[in-house]
Structure formats: C-alpha cells, structure tokens
Amino acid sequence: MTTTLILAQATQVDSGDAVSIGLVILLAVVAIAALVLFIAALVSVLSSTVLSGVGKIVWILLIFVFPLLGPLLWFFLGRNVRI
Template structure:
C-alpha cells in the first residue's frame, strides 16, 4: 500500500508544472514582442538620430523597462513636439 501511494502521481502534481511552464512561455513571448515593437517604433519615429541611438541602447541594457518607458514616455514626447 505504501509503495503504490509513493509512485502514483496526482493530476494536480503533473498539471501545475505544465501550467507554470506554459505561463512562463507566454509571458516571455509577450516581453519579446513588446521589445521588438518598441525597437520598430523607435526606428520609425520622428526622433532625432542621436535620441534613437539612446533609446535603442536603453532598450538593449534594460529591455523590459526600456520598452515600457518608450511607449509611456518616449512616444508621447515625440507627439508633443510636432
């Protein structure tokens, strides 16, 4: 009786790691897409060449924070300066 209880796995024990892995992959894919979208947005923006380089370097050094800051701060500064 003891041997069978140690070798059997409950469905929750096998499902939880799979859900965690799927969630991690989904979050990772979303972050990568956000970074790529920010880089494309920077390259297509009306920001001067020097500021484009600064933003790209910032995204390379701090990918998630840099991309988020570009969308919340950088793009707004471009639209206000027009």
C-alpha cells in the first residue's frame, strides 16, 4: 500500500511544473524562430545583388551585433537600399 501511494505521488504533475514545462517549450520555439530568422537574414544579405561588398559587410555586422533587431531591420528596411 505504501508503494502505491509513493507511485501515485511520483506520477502527479503539479500545476507549477506544467507552467514551467510550457514556458520552456515556448522559449525553445522562440529561440528556434530567432535562429532561423538570423540565418535567413545572413543568407539573404550574402545573396543580395543590390548591395556592394561594403554594404554586405555593414549588414552582416549589424546582424551579428544585434542578433534579433538586425535581421528584422534587414527584412523590413534593408533589402531595397543600395549601399
């Protein structure tokens, strides 16, 4: 009877644990999305025909210095700007 009680307690998931698990999953999804955005921005900058060599270096530096803001700026503002 004691082992049944211990087993029942071990299999219960506390609501705090469920929130922690959900938060970890959410953070993992956000981190993966940020990584995909970062890589996509680098590939886009490197394959850009609009930018010169110096312009590509500037954008790559911005993307590395600001890993979330840099890619967003590239996709919203930088793709059509000639540098």
